[in-house]
Amino acid sequence: MNNKIKRILPQLLTILFVVFVFGFFTINAQVNMDNRGIDFGFGFLSQEASFDMQFTLLDYDGQDSYLWAYVVALLNTLLVSFLGIIFCTILGVVIGVARLSQNFLIKNSAAWYVEFFRNIPLLLQIFFWYYAALRALPLPENAQPWFGVTYMTIKGYYIPSMIWENLNVFMSCLIAAIVAIIFIRVYARKIQEKEGKQLPVLYISLALITILPLLSFLIGGVTLDFEMPVLKQLAQTSFIFEGGIALPPELIALVLALSLYTSTFVAECVRAGIQGISKGQKEAAASVGLTPNQILKLVIMPQALRIIIPPTTNQYLNLTKNSSLAAAIAYPDLVLVFAGTALMQTGKAIEIVGITMLTYLSISLAIAALMNWYNKRIEIKEK
């Protein structure tokens, strides 16, 4: 009896406390909203947003609804996160491997890179790139081309845009190639398990992924043109680039800062992963006659990845959440557009902040669930 009370009482108290806090907040919110004449509801989502966004991936103008503004802003957030994740992975892997180099200079440069970029607040780094470094770039009329056709100016980075014809044919060829590669990999594994033979999967995959899309150009009627950015004079001293794609400086500053900052953490994950494999593994693999390539592919990497991937995904998640700092330099991401402008216009604080938080929360939880599934799959099954 005594034990039962001991188990139930604390739980009851905790639940009561939580209910009390939530109840207190809800009642206050209701009273406050009644007093100010605001009603709770999501009807505003279909109203006209009537504000503009500087940079969008999809078509958007002020006549569209708040809901559409939300979608467009969310896509902007995802774009920054996606670019950041790609660059921080590349940089992080290079730096992480460099930290394990035998070369004294390389090892120390990599270590200082990590110490330098991870000890400065991300917000300051974003500000530095946006307000200081990118403002030092030339005006459009003075810009020298990079790689011949792209222009880095104070107003952004101008790159040629691609004009596709029959893009869907090309895309279906690409997808067909990827599906074929997956099938071949499964088949190759089966063959290896059955007969011990190894198919040259890598070469076959490379061939498939280049030849099929190429064929679509030759047979499928796909054409690709480039539209170059061209300097155009608006007034006596005002120049602008037209055509092509303009990446705004906000996007560049954000991606730069996010990927430099996060790459230091990814580098540490990679280093820990590789160091976590004992030397004995390598020697044992060599003693059963595997070649250095096979050792790396079949023994070292699968084990190292098991250590590297979970913390690295965590870093990707952090990067996605940190991309909300975009609001500080006016890049139209979810927080700036939705929790900033839309909130100001509608005054629906609870709904809008709630939606914003829920969006991030669902991204995080989805990735976390994926991670748990992956961890379960690769877990070493001990007998």
Add this chain to the structure above:
Amino acid sequence: MNLSLNRIKSQNQMTNIYIGSALLILSILDVFLNSFFRINISGSLPGNLSIFFPLILGFLGLSYLRTEYSGYKFLDSLNKNINTTNFNAFLTLFITFAILKAFPPALSWMVLDANISGDTKEACTGTGACWTYIKVWFKRFMYGMYPNELHWRINSAFLLVIGLGFVGYFFKENLKKYLALYYVVIYPIIAFLIIYYLISGGAFGLVWVETGAWGGLSLTFIVSFFCLIFCFPLGMILALGRRSNLPAIRYISVGYIEFWRGVPLITVLFMSSVMFPMFLPQDFFMDKLVRVIIAITLFEAAYCAEVIRGGLQALPRGQYDAAKSLGMGYWKMHIFVILPQALKLVIPGIANTFLALVKDTPLIFVVGLAEIAGMLALAKTNPKWLGFAMEGYIFAAIIFWIICYAMSKYSYNLEEKYKTER
């Protein structure tokens, strides 16, 4: 590659070393003169060759120098550390030359061509940095809009709080058992009272200064200090809650932790500034700074909890069983057996969380509290001081770097100190 380069080497080792060092010194000299004195000794070479000249020369020099064993200590360590293979030699040269190239411009911008004299923008005549700007704005960057003649109050409050933090070291042996009580309960209360009465004033004849005037680096310190001392106990409770075998407590803890870990801090701050007032009774006013501190504390506590949970999980079951077999209850077991060991294990993780907290404090700028990033934004748009964003951000970056680097080194020392044999 190796073979073909070996073929040009002489059989005599000494000849190789002489040729190699001559080539290497020549290549470094070329870059050095080029970047420091703008003398280009390879300028007469045609076209692009001039650019790659030192690289090629140095590469040949290093490959001449590469031997198994030469007997010279310096040369052997050089070979072992930076010159093991062609690829390594190439990277070595690349990094050395990059540093040599980048150093002079950075030096002249930061020091040689920089200005620090005078009090106005006009004093900055050089092409380098304008440290006058930092000098003039220094007090604002440190204290925000806090009245100039009252800065002693902030300074003395900080000194007092830091001093009280060290009091624990001087506790007598018979008082040691109250150490945790002191740091977890008494110290935060005293620190709060000191900061409240000394910095905001309003009592004991001190002029009231509202929190809107607080700012600069001192605000960064105040916010991170309070969040630090509050989020740690809360995180500990949450970690215990997540490991509890009472389902209601466990699920509530899990929900809390996952919620706060899933949202970005900036939305939490938005929530504290626009949404939270709606949840409070109508006449109840809570200062913006207090709301921000509460928000950051709640947020970081979730991260703290996860780190501490890692420590709890890492302890072997035997520790729990042993404590239980001695007849210890839940709280006794955790306070005297489990937590001391678990916390020792998670020192690096806790330090990382705290570091992240300090690095997150500039974010309070988005809700209108002008700590150092906010002051920089203010100074940057001042019409008298336009165009010095670079200096400002470099200054702030250096300050934060020193703080964070010192913290991470300190945590490393702490980890070494408390490492127990296993």
